[in-house]
Amino acid sequence: MDQLEMLEAKSVHILREAYRDFKGLCMLWSIGKDSTVLLWLARKAFLGHVPFPLVHVDTAFKIPEMIEYRDRLALEWNLNMVVGQNKAALAAKQTFPDGNVDRLACCRNLKSEALKHTLSGEWPRVRMNHSLGRYEPDPSKEPYTGVIVGVRADEEGSRSKERYFSPRDRENDWNVDDQPPELWRQYKTDFAPGSHVRIHPLLDWTELNIWEYIHRESIPITSLYFDRGEGRRYRSLGCYPCTNGVESTAKNVEEIIEELRSGKFANIAERSGRAQDEADGGSLETLRREGYM
Amino acid sequence: MSTNTPIAAPAKTSLASLREQMDLVVVGHVDHGKSTVIGRLLADTGSLPEGKLEKIKAQCARNARPFEYAFLLDALKNEQAQGITVDAARCFFNTAKRHYIINDAPGHIEFLKNMVTGAARAEAALLIIDAEEGIQENSKRHGYILSMLGIHQVSVVVNKMDLVDYSQEVFNNIRAEYLQFLNNLGVAPVSFIPVSGREGDNLTELSANTPWYTGKTVLGQVDAFETYKGDADRIFRMPVQDIYKFTASGDDRRIVAGTIETGTIRPGDEVIFQPSGKTSSIKTIEVFNAECPNSASAGQAVGFTLNTQIYIKPGELMCRKQETSPRVATRFRANIFWMGHSPLIAGKPYKLKLGATRVPVELVRILNVLDASELSSIADKNHVDRHDVAECLLETSRPVAFDLAEEIEKTARFVLVDNYEIAGCGIILDEEAASESLLAERVHQREMTWEKGFVTPGERAVRYGHPGKFILFAGQSAQVPELAKRLELKLFLDRFHTYYLSTGNVFDHLDQDDSAAVLTREDQIHRLGDLGRLMTDAGLLFITTLKDAEDFDLEKLKLLNEPNEAFVISVGDSNLNRFTPHLSLPADLDISEAIGLIIQELNKKGYLPEYSI
Numbered sequence: 001m002d003q004l005e006m007l008e009a010k011s012v013h014i015l016r017e018a019y020r021d022f023k024g025l026c027m028l029w030s031i032g033k034d035s036t037v038l039l040w041l042a043r044k045a046f047l048g049h050v051p052f053p054l055v056h057v058d059t060a061f062k063i064p065e066m067i068e069y070r071d072r073l074a075l076e077w078n079l080n081m082v083v084g085q086n087k088a089a090l091a092a093k094q095t096f097p098d099g100n101v102d103r104l105a106c107c108r109n110l111k112s113e114a115l116k117h118t119l120s121g122e123w124p125r126v127r128m129n130h131s132l133g134r135y136e137p138d139p140s141k142e143p144y145t146g147v148i149v150g151v152r153a154d155e156e157g158s159r160s161k162e163r164y165f166s167p168r169d170r171e172n173d174w175n176v177d178d179q180p181p182e183l184w185r186q187y188k189t190d191f192a193p194g195s196h197v198r199i200h201p202l203l204d205w206t207e208l209n210i211w212e213y214i215h216r217e218s219i220p221i222t223s224l225y226f227d228r229g230e231g232r233r234y235r236s237l238g239c240y241p242c243t244n245g246v247e248s249t250a251k252n253v254e255e256i257i258e259e260l261r262s263g264k265f266a267n268i269a270e271r272s273g274r275a276q277d278e279a280d281g282g283s284l285e286t287l288r289r290e291g292y293m
Numbered sequence: 294m295s296t297n298t299p300i301a302a303p304a305k306t307s308l309a310s311l312r313e314q315m316d317l318v319v320v321g322h323v324d325h326g327k328s329t330v331i332g333r334l335l336a337d338t339g340s341l342p343e344g345k346l347e348k349i350k351a352q353c354a355r356n357a358r359p360f361e362y363a364f365l366l367d368a369l370k371n372e373q374a375q376g377i378t379v380d381a382a383r384c385f386f387n388t389a390k391r392h393y394i395i396n397d398a399p400g401h402i403e404f405l406k407n408m409v410t411g412a413a414r415a416e417a418a419l420l421i422i423d424a425e426e427g428i429q430e431n432s433k434r435h436g437y438i439l440s441m442l443g444i445h446q447v448s449v450v451v452n453k454m455d456l457v458d459y460s461q462e463v464f465n466n467i468r469a470e471y472l473q474f475l476n477n478l479g480v481a482p483v484s485f486i487p488v489s490g491r492e493g494d495n496l497t498e499l500s501a502n503t504p505w506y507t508g509k510t511v512l513g514q515v516d517a518f519e520t521y522k523g524d525a526d527r528i529f530r531m532p533v534q535d536i537y538k539f540t541a542s543g544d545d546r547r548i549v550a551g552t553i554e555t556g557t558i559r560p561g562d563e564v565i566f567q568p569s570g571k572t573s574s575i576k577t578i579e580v581f582n583a584e585c586p587n588s589a590s591a592g593q594a595v596g597f598t599l600n601t602q603i604y605i606k607p608g609e610l611m612c613r614k615q616e617t618s619p620r621v622a623t624r625f626r627a628n629i630f631w632m633g634h635s636p637l638i639a640g641k642p643y644k645l646k647l648g649a650t651r652v653p654v655e656l657v658r659i660l661n662v663l664d665a666s667e668l669s670s671i672a673d674k675n676h677v678d679r680h681d682v683a684e685c686l687l688e689t690s691r692p693v694a695f696d697l698a699e700e701i702e703k704t705a706r707f708v709l710v711d712n713y714e715i716a717g718c719g720i721i722l723d724e725e726a727a728s729e730s731l732l733a734e735r736v737h738q739r740e741m742t743w744e745k746g747f748v749t750p751g752e753r754a755v756r757y758g759h760p761g762k763f764i765l766f767a768g769q770s771a772q773v774p775e776l777a778k779r780l781e782l783k784l785f786l787d788r789f790h791t792y793y794l795s796t797g798n799v800f801d802h803l804d805q806d807d808s809a810a811v812l813t814r815e816d817q818i819h820r821l822g823d824l825g826r827l828m829t830d831a832g833l834l835f836i837t838t839l840k841d842a843e844d845f846d847l848e849k850l851k852l853l854n855e856p857n858e859a860f861v862i863s864v865g866d867s868n869l870n871r872f873t874p875h876l877s878l879p880a881d882l883d884i885s886e887a888i889g890l891i892i893q894e895l896n897k898k899g900y901l902p903e904y905s906i
Contacts, residue, residue, distance in 0.1 A: 001592050003314035003392055012594035013534070013552045020535050020607060044581045047548060047596055049539045078542070153383040163410075181406040181632060181715050183413030183442070184706045185552065186646050190713040204394060206385055217582075 004213050008041065011201035013185060014164050015045040015148065018199045019052065021189040022146030026082070026119070029054040031066040032237040033221055035150035036073075037210050038202055040219050042148075043077070053080040053127075055144065057118055059110035060090055061239035069222040074128050081128035082138060084118025086110050097241050110239070119144045145191075148199045154206045162203055165189060168196040208260045215253045227251050235265070313391040315520055318412045320439065321421030322429035326452040329490035330421060331384065331395055332362030334511065337497045340386035362490065390516045405434075405680055406632040409718065412439060417446035417518040419511065424463055424487070425456040428471055436471075437682060440478045441630060441720060443702045447475070448484045448514045455489040459502045484514055524591035529556030529613040530696070530704045532648030533566065536607060537596070548579055548596040551611065551649060554703040557590040558597075563614035566605045567694035568621040569843065570870040572614060573599040604769075604841075604868060608650040610694040610704065619694045619704065624725035626660065628698075629709070630682050633716025637677035637685075637709070643716075647707035650693050653815050654709065655731055657686040677717075684722070688731050690815040691845045695721050736852055753832035757790045761829035762900050763854045767842035768864030770880045776864065776887055777838050783888050784834055789901070791834040796821065799837075818846050822853025829857035844872040860900065862891060 001009070018025060027042060027050075029035045042050045056070060074081040089109035093099035096106035117123035121143045126135035151159050163179050165187040180188035191197060205213075214221055227233040232245040246265075250256045259265050319327045335341050353360040384395050396411035412418065418439050422432050439447055449471060457463045468485045475482055486495055487503050488511060494500035497512045509517060534551040538544075558564070563574045577585045579596040589595045610619055631637050637656055645654035661684040662674040677683040698705040698720040709717035754760040764780070766773050774795065781793035800817050821837065828835035839846060847869070851859045863869060864887075865880025876894045878887050895901045 006314055006592065009552060009592055009594040016534050016550055016594070045550075045594070046537060046539070047544070047546070047579055048581045049542050049544065051539065154385055179407065179410075181410045181708075181718070183409055183708065183715075183718055184703075186708040186715065186718075188713075188715055190644065190710050192713055204383075206392075 004209065004216060007205055007209060008044065008213070010204065011038075011041045012045040014187070014199065014201040015042055017185075017187060017189060018146060018148060018165075018201075019046070022197065022199075024143055024145040025052040025148070026055045026144040026146070027052060027148040028115075028150070029056050029070070030150070030237070031056065031062070031070050031222065032150075033210055033214065033225060034152060034202060034205075036219060036221060037205075037213055038148065038150040039073075039077075039079075040217060041201060050077070050079055052148075053082045053144075055082045055084065055118060055147075057111060057114045058083050058085045059114070059239050060085065061095070061110070061241055063224060063234075063237070063240050065222055065224055066237060071128070073220070075130065075133060078130065079128070081135075082118075082125050083127075083135060084114055084123060084125050086114035086117075086123075089113070103242055106242075119147060145194075145196050146199060147196070148201065150202045151200055152205050152207070152210075153203045159203075162200050163188070164200050164203055166198045166200060167191065168198060208257065211253060211257045211260060215257060221253070225256065313520060314394070315391055315417065315518065316394045316396065316415045317417055317419065317515065317518075318396040318415035318444070319419045319421060320408060320412060320435040321450075321452075322423065322426070322431040322435075325421045325423040325426065325429070325432070326363075326490045327421050328363035329361060330419070330450060330452060330488065330496070330511065332364070333490050333493055333496055334395075335384060335386055336362060337493065338386050338388065338512065340384075388512065388516055391520075393515065405438075408435065409438060409442070409630070409632065412444060413442050413718075415444055416520060417448070417515075418444050419448050419450050419515075420482075421450045421452050422467055422471065424451050424453045424460075424467065427467060428474070432471070433474055434680070436475055436480065437478060438630060440475075440480045441628060441682070441718075443698075443706075443720075445480070446518050447480060447482045448486060448511075448518075449482050450511060451485060451487050452490050454487045454494060454503065455492050459487070459494075459500075461487075461503075461505045464506075483518075484508055486511055486514060524555045524703075525557050527555040527591070527701065528616040529558050529562075529564075529611075530554045530619070530701060531556075531558075531595075531611040532650070532704075533605060533607050533609045533611055534649045536605065546579065546598055547602070548598060549605070549611065550594075550596045552594040553589060553591050554648070555591050555701055556613070556616075557588055558613065559588045560585075564599075565612050565614045565618070566603075566609040567612060567619055568692040568845075569605060569609055569868065571603045571605055571868075573601045573603050576600045608648070608652075610648055610650075612694075619696050620724045621692050621694050622724040623690075623692050623727055623730060624657070624686065624688045625695070626684065626686055626722045626725060627707070627719040628682065628722060629677065629685050629717050629719035631677045631679060631717045633679060633711045633714065635711065635716075636679070637683070637711075637717060639675070641711075644710035645687070645689055645693070645707055646710060646715075647693055647695055648704060652693055653690040653813065654687050655690075657688050657731060660684040660686060685719075686725060690732075691849075695724075697721055697723060732849065732852060736855055740856065750830070750832070757832050759789055759834065759901055761832045761857055762834050762895075763825040763829050763850075763857060763859040764834060764836045764895075765825075765842075765847070765850065765859055765861050766836075766838040766864060767847065767861060767867055767869070767874065768838075768880070769840060769867075770865045772880075772884070773838050773840070773864050776884055777836050779884055780888055780891060781836050783892070789834055790832060791836060792828060793836045794824065794828075796837055796839060799824065818849050819853065822850045825850065825854040825859065826857065829854060841868060843868045844870055847872045847874075858900075860895065860898070 027038065029039055039050065039054065073079065086109055089095065094101050094105070094109050096103050101109070118125055121141040125138040127138040129136045151162060153159055153162065163182055165182065167180065167188065224234045224237060227249045231247060231249055233248045233250060234243065235246045237243060248259060250259050319331055321327050336346055349364045350360050353364065386393050386395065396414055420432070420435060420439070422428060451464050451467050454464070464487045472482070486508060487506050488495045494502050495506065495510050497510055499510060531551045531553045533549055537548040537550055558575060560575050560577055563572065565572045576598040578589050579585060579598060612619060629637070639656045639658060642653050642655060645652050659674060659677060662671045662677060663682040664671055677685070696704040702720065705721040707719055707721070708715045709719065750760065766777050778793055781791050784791040799820055825835055847861055861874040862876045862878060863874040864878050876891060878890065892901065
């Protein structure tokens with residue numbers, strides 16, 4: 001088995017383990033390349049099916065093409081698509097840069113808080129109605145207690161400490177000092193009623209692996225990752241006020257792979273275009289402890 | 294342009310071939326310099342993101358701290374505060390040969406479970422020993438854990454050689470002493486390398502400071518580790534992780550899913566599932582978005598369809614029929630490393646996770662407790678403390694399928710769950726004959742101490758005209774409960790003393806006080822067995838049904854009902870292999886005809902008088 005086959009097998013095993021053990025399971029789909037690979041792996045694990053809902057937190061600041069791409073695949077792949085949003089913060093303009101708060105507070109409002117309350121079922125959710133092809137209010141208020149997330153260990157320091165199955169307390173807090181052991185394909189799958197778990201099947205993948213796999217599997221990816229003639233492209237997708245494109249003329253997956261292997265990005269961190277990581281020395285860790293993905 | 298050109302997917306062959314991947318772990322006593330060695334390796338192989346080194350150096354300058362390579366890995370705030378690695382942090386680096394994932398395992402004893410996590414992922418290990426401090430407690434404990442985890446490629450890196458003036462004598466003494474220790478464990482290290490992480494000696498290039506050393510550099514050693522490729526050629530083992538049937542999405546395939554531990558399998562191969570003993574053959578190997586492949590091998594996460602419809606559950610071990618069978622037992626001897634906050638004790642239920650099996654387990658007794666840092670036996674211990682290594686006898690509440698560590702270590706490994714937490718890990722050394730069991734002991738105890746009334750069972754049988762008997766129907770068919778109720782009615786009308794109890798009543802309505810706990814299948818069987826014992830002791834013909842009954846369920850019920858006897862009737866297709874029912878009836882038999890046959894058989898056995906009053 002080559003590296004991608006090994007990574008794929010492990011991720012599939014973890015997804016199947018999660019599906020076997022958790023009732024309130026969902027997968028977060030940020031529309032980016034990583035969680036789209038994760039979605040593809042779920043289709044591999046369950047032989048073409050995705051037997052749990054996909055949850056997207058819409059900050060309302062996402063690049064419009066991302067939303068269009070999300071809904072196209074949701075219909076094409078018959079996905080149980082659920083969307084949530086922090087409507088109160090948006091209405092009160094508790095946002096950056098058009099509103100009254102800084103980058104970190106904006107992230108906290110539109111991502112962490114929105115995610116927490118969407119997962120818990122406290123805030124309204126909408127769900128794709130496949131026969132009508134549009135979203136409708138989701139009558140279910142059931143909390144999602146097992147959340148599959150596409151984080152990778154190579155993204156930044158705190159993610160390198162993650163477990164494949166990572167318990168969170170009721171407040172979504174992550175206790176990095178006391179994590180369960182994981183060995184021999186045995187993960188923590190026993191939880192007291194009411195506890196939450198994050199599942200991270202992509203932990204061992206690098207940015208390069210993700211692109212190599214997208215290439216091998218011909219996974220459809222939003223074209224925002226490619227240079228469309230302006231000499232710029234997105235390397236990492238987020239909200240448009242805080243995510244800058246990078247200078248690059250990579251027009252397709254092969255050229256991105258080349259760029260990562262030996263070209264200009266071989267030694268530059270992926271999230272260097274994400275402003276919130278830099279706001280204070282350990283801000284992403286602060287956000288993660290509070291439930292940011 | 295041809296009109297037939299398909300919508301283009303990118304060509305799949307244009308990329309250079311992908312590298313091999315290997316997981317490494319770096320272990321050793323606290324402060325012996327693991328993070329420094331790794332940090333230096335990352336820096337010297339150009340594997341750091343641009344600007345990272347400069348950024349950390351600038352941070353150090355700002356805080357008036359001398360720069361250390363270890364800071365590169367210490368990405369988390371609280372970790373830097375304590376100055377020790379809390380968790381198994383992962384980092385990546387590439388050589389011309391392959392892609393590496395390095396797990397930096399903490400050396401502090403408080404974080405041993407994190408060390409285990411990091412080490413269990415690895416195919417090879419670098420074990421760091423401080424030249425100045427020498428071999429410490431965790432140098433030994435980590436060596437032991439590596440051997441238990443099944444990591445056979447270990448290179449011992451003697452670090453901080455700069456602090457002992459690159460003395461060959463110091464290096465040789467450490468090598469001799471540690472080699473002795475590893476040999477006692479049956480581990481043969483592949484090399485000993487003198488280095489200085491701080492100064493960079495012998496990491497990527499041989500150093501002029503150690504002219505007496507002509508072996509491999511650390512980087513050379515890492516590339517010399519071998520990826521293990523032999524698993525595909527071994528006998529076939531796959532724990533059944535799940536059974537999928539996505540009928541609601543219009544998919545009628547029934548798929549047996551799992552990750553193959555060892556061996557290779559092809560469509561047409563005959564397979565046997567253990568412990569149930571059911572057999573079938575592979576119809577197809579199923580994959581998403583591609584042609585069905587004609588073989589699947591160790592390491593792959595796959596799905597199969599079978600040629601016959603058999604009822605199997607997640608947790609079974611799928612094997613090839615012609616090959617050596619795994620062990621199937623309820624008792625086995627194992628080496629256990631305990632990580633739980635509470636000690637491992639006898640008489641407390643734990644959960645065993647072995648392959649895809651999850652089953653209640655108890656410690657029967659401790660055979661030997663080792664101090665893992667000294668490998669000396671601790672006498673007369675009746676519990677296993679945190680960080681102890683112990684040889685134990687365990688008993689599961691139903692049979693499990695496994696191999697012995699010396700045969701196929703991948704299917705000999707398990708973890709123990711204590712109150713939701715993985716608290717121990719172990720490897721199975723040998724199976725024990727099931728001549729005795731905790732359950733049999735308990736039943737024996739129960740009978741010895743049972744306080745009896747003045748009426749004897751014999752007197753009761755004379756009065757009622759028949760002895761008490763446990764009559765159990767096993768079978769999936771929907772008409773089984775109806776049959777059981779009709780038998781009760783028939784016996785009652787014939788003036789026998791009888792009682793029908795629906796298992797649903799037992800499982801759903803009794804034990805309401807225990808509302809917090811969901812009864813496991815084992816608990817339910819136990820409850821039913823105890824009720825059988827009471828009802829038959831009261832002299833009744835006690836009738837009940839058990840759906841999905843397996844061999845072991847019936848053996849257990851029979852045992853629990855002792856000293857009274859049980860009469861088992863199977864209806865239609867059953868899951869039974871070893872257990873022979875007293876009577877087997879076809880599923881489509883007319884009910885009155887079935888009752889006639891049952892009464893006839895009960896008469897023949899002498900359980901009922903020849904003719905009723």
